[in-house]
Amino acid sequence: MNNTKRWAFDLTAWTVSVIVGLTLVAHEAMAGEKRMTAGNARYQAECGSCHLAYPPQLLPAPAWRRIMASLDKHFGADATLDASAAAEIGYFLDGAAGTGKRVAGAGDSLRITRTPWFEREHEEVPSAAWRRPSVGGPGNCAACHTTAPQGDFDEHNVRIPR
Amino acid sequence: MQHERLRVRAGAALFFFATATLAATPAELLKDYETAVRAQSARFAGFSAERGREFFNSRHGGEWSCASCHTGNPAVQGKHAKTAKAIAPLAPAANAERFTDAAAAEKWFRRNCNDVLSRACTAQEKGDILQYLISVK
Numbered sequence: 001m002n003n004t005k006r007w008a009f010d011l012t013a014w015t016v017s018v019i020v021g022l023t024l025v026a027h028e029a030m031a032g033e034k035r036m037t038a039g040n041a042r043y044q045a046e047c048g049s050c051h052l053a054y055p056p057q058l059l060p061a062p063a064w065r066r067i068m069a070s071l072d073k074h075f076g077a078d079a080t081l082d083a084s085a086a087a088e089i090g091y092f093l094d095g096a097a098g099t100g101k102r103v104a105g106a107g108d109s110l111r112i113t114r115t116p117w118f119e120r121e122h123e124e125v126p127s128a129a130w131r132r133p134s135v136g137g138p139g140n141c142a143a144c145h146t147t148a149p150q151g152d153f154d155e156h157n158v159r160i161p162r
Numbered sequence: 163m164q165h166e167r168l169r170v171r172a173g174a175a176l177f178f179f180a181t182a183t184l185a186a187t188p189a190e191l192l193k194d195y196e197t198a199v200r201a202q203s204a205r206f207a208g209f210s211a212e213r214g215r216e217f218f219n220s221r222h223g224g225e226w227s228c229a230s231c232h233t234g235n236p237a238v239q240g241k242h243a244k245t246a247k248a249i250a251p252l253a254p255a256a257n258a259e260r261f262t263d264a265a266a267a268e269k270w271f272r273r274n275c276n277d278v279l280s281r282a283c284t285a286q287e288k289g290d291i292l293q294y295l296i297s298v299k
Contacts, residue, residue: 050242050245050247051242051245051247052247072276075244076244077244077273077277078272078273078274078276078277079273080272080273082265082269135246136245136246137245137246139245140245140246140247143246
């Protein structure tokens with residue numbers, strides 16, 4: 001190989017690897033956007049027994065703190081925990097709580113479904129669909145997000161039941 | 163060194179006993195409720211599955227009964243009245259995990275009695291309910 005050819009080859013190889021790398025990073029970032037896990041066994045077990053263990057990233061830390069402080073009146077039900085579970089889950093939520101645009105403008109509401117982010121993401125869902133008995137309201141993620149229990153909220157896995 | 167090993171062994175034994183007392187059978191939990199009733203009053207006329215069944219299916223001043231979420235048949239899967247999440251069957255005959263952990267049973271009685279009756283259930287009421295659930299085949 002002469003020098004010019006080698007130079008052209010190197011440049012091509014470099015360009016291809018940069019493109020592949022950037023694509024991978026972008027793909028990873030988009031997957032991260034849709035994959036929201038609730039990675040604490042106790043949070044999963046305690047909170048997940050009555051409803052999907054909602055991704056902690058969907059509310060800011062102050063909201064989670066207020067939820068943890070009012071479990072005796074948790075959206076109309078008693079969801080009190082023993083002191084050890086409350087401490088561990090509270091600590092976990094504090095660290096995993098959302099920041100940035102997902103929780104921007106969340107205000108005083110303790111409902112994920114009232115955050116501007118949630119409303120934006122679900123704009124196309126007709127209001128009648130939420131009221132179907134098969135859906136059971138906006139808090140029942142898994143009714144439509146079939147892979148929500150695995151933390152996967154990818155749009156491709158959404159099936160709105162009749 | 164010797165001392166350290168002894169301490170580890172004592173710790174392991176303590177852990178074993180602590181966990182051994184947590185695991186239970188529905189019949190043992192029923193016995194615990196009987197002990198609790200007897201501790202409160204000298205007279206104990208036994209638990210009644212029929213009384214438990216009626217309690218389970220009745221509203222007690224609030225919006226919900228036990229059956230609102232667990233359905234009128236505790237041997238089948240229930241559904242949370244608010245969140246619509248599936249609830250595994252409550253009757254031990256249909257779900258071997260039920261009433262095998264005293265702390266878990268107490269946790270749910272604490273929460274759910276408060277939701278249904280706006281107060282704690284008495285040991286007599288818990289015993290009646292458990293007697294009923296054990297009788298469901």
